Amino acid sequence: MSIELPPLAEVLANSHVVRLPMRVKFRGISQREALLIKGPAGWGEFSAFGEYEAEEASRWLAAGIEAAYQPFPEPLRTKIPVNATLPAVPANEVGSILDRYDAPHTIKIKVAEHGQDLQHDVARVAEARRLYPDAALRVDANMGWDIDEAVHALRKLSEFDLQYAEQPVPGIIGLAQVREKLRNAGIELKIAADEAVRKHTDPLEVSRLGAADLMVIKAQPLGGIQAVLEIAKQAELDVVVSSALDTSVGLAQAAALASALPELPYACGLSTGTLLADDVCADPLLATAGFLPVRRIEADVQKLQQHRPEDSRIQWWEKRVAQCYEQLTRA
Structure with a gap:
């Protein structure tokens, strides 16, 4: 990563898992799950598809952390x-x-x-x-x-x-x-x-x-x-x-x-x-x-609560974040 990783505990403490309904099945799924990260620069998203192993999914986590902790670049178009x-x-x-x-x-x-x-x-x-x-x-x-x-x-x-x-x-x-x-x-x-x-x-x-x-x-x-x-x-x-x-x-x-x-x-x-x-x-x-x-x-906040999945899915995503975070520390 191009930025210093924040502590894992901090990332998890500021994370929210959601499950959003879809209008039509896409990529074989009818509900989209994601973990959102609140950071000093704003919100980031980690939503690697479930079939991706930790090594590949870790790049998705890096992107989510970047968005939460770094400002977006100066836009050339609005x-x-x-x-x-x-x-x-x-x-x-x-x-x-x-x-x-x-x-x-x-x-x-x-x-x-x-x-x-x-x-x-x-x-x-x-x-x-x-x-x-x-x-x-x-x-x-x-x-x-x-x-x-x-x-x-x-x-x-x-x-x-x-x-x-x-x-x-x-x-x-x-x-x-x-x-x-x-x-x-x-x-x-x-x-x-x-x-x-x-x-x-x-x-x-x-x-x-x-x-x-x-x-x-x-x-x-x-x-x-x-x-x-x-x-x-x-x-x-x-x-x-x-x-x-x-x-x-x-x-x-x-x-x-x-x-x-x-x-x-x-x-x-x-x-x-x-x-x-x-x-x-x-x-x-x-x-x-x-x-x-x-x-x-x-x-x-209301949307995050409304679309919060069952605890087992939240635990699954938190475990996945930890696995991907470990991959990033090795990079």
Whole structure:
């Protein structure tokens, strides 16, 4: 970490665990749990997904501590262009989901969902294109295909004039192979690296191997704002800042990251607050006319109490913080 770690006891004493209901299932979950940290600079968020082991999740804790204990960098912009996020819903639900967004100019569409096939993806993308003929469309497979499946699917989906395809297959080598096969087939669809950046021990390997045209980066999984700014500087690739299904506290940190980047050529994936049925503050961080404001979030005491889970979950999160904290002390 770039800052001195506060005592673990202090972090835990100023932490609050919440469980927020979601409007629609996303990443296979219908409730989002997070641990919020109150510090001298404001609120930070630690919400690593449950399947992540302590070593990987420790970067999420580093980001939460950074947000709570360090001021955000000086912003270069006061609002961030953001995309709407369309889960892997049936085509007849596309309109109702996108209606929740205020004037979406960019739409990220989830594809390669377990239990679905390419026909479902094509129908979903086609409906989004029909309803929003002028919007920029991008698809996100979350590593759901193998190489041959990805090439086949993206050849079909590219007919809908996609802006880019995000992480169609696992790993950096797989990305490079998909990108090369598409180019050889005369398809110039851009490839974005997401999990290949935040799950790899060396995120800059994506750039060195020419595996992607741009990087999707998240503040929490990569260790916080300062760590991400350094990665983006060294990678020399276009960057899209995205959320990790954060509460408004985490979204505020991600927006501060986006506001500090020298260039921001693409809309960012920071409008996921609409996927939550409730939030941790009275005034959630939501987009207006396709733009998200850059501002700190103050958690609401009543919301924290309202969404406090059972004691066993609080103990689970506190134990996880201790395990991740130990990893940070070794770094």
